[in-house]
Amino acid sequence: MYQEPIFLTPVFQERIWGGQKLQTEFNYEIPFEHTGEAWVISAHPNGPSIIKNGALKGESLKEAWEQHGDLFNRKTTNDEAFPLLIKILDANDDLSVQVHPDDKYAREVENQPYGKTECWYVLSADDDAQIIFGHHANTHDELKQMIADGEWDNLLRRVPVKEGDFVYVPSGTIHAIGKGIVILETQQSSDITYRVYDYNRTDAQGNTRELHLNAATDVTTVPHETPNVDQLEEIDAGLTAKRLVKETYFTVYHWNLDGVVEKERVVDFLQISVVKGQAEITVKGNVFTINKGENFIIPATVDHYRLEGQAEFIVSYPS
């Protein structure tokens, strides 16, 4: 099976804060005026990617994971869910201020397999772009009181971001992506979000979106902790690989390809998104074009591959 990469078709999600950049920047055929998210490597039941090539063409990544464990070096036959989810987000407006639970809370309270630790690589950002990352409350009581009083300016920690920045967001961190930012997100395969504040926005019918204040304050880390991420750079001829994070759930790299590199697959499987440029990948003499916007998996059935071109990639695998 698969002596080639597994190429995937994204699934798009309509969001009130979404825009058109997934089309204008990534050339995706987006289905909505406000397209917020492309789930580019997903086996999540709320939006599984579809395989574009090879023996499993037309099947979802979720089906492939469940039925073809050899592609991922799955060591057990239990019903463990696919661990990670990769998205590209276009924040044409501010996202709601939110927080996600950890695995324990997700299992006990939501009956879901995974909580949500996530991380962002900033693909582009307006000059004045900022994110919300953490808060200034010292105790849970203070957090609840400041939320009840709507003291958002005092409570929320704002951080400017620019293209190329990386942000690691462990579960329990209050956060929001701000207007004018496009990110690639690597996260646990989870869709549990507790909304803390939505800027009192209303939809066309005049309705606000639901908040989840009890769950949100339950799962928020107090006081806020800014995690230390230990980054390192590995330079080969043709490829500069910068490790952005290596944590409990995932390891993420930024690869800058300039020329040719031969690679061995050293982990069970590799998730790759082309975020800039044009390149080719060769496996067993077969050449595939991989331009910006392409997303694929190097499965466990491929031991060796060759990259050639000028391109940037975000590469990840379960830690």
Ligand code: ZN
């Ligand atoms: Zn989030």
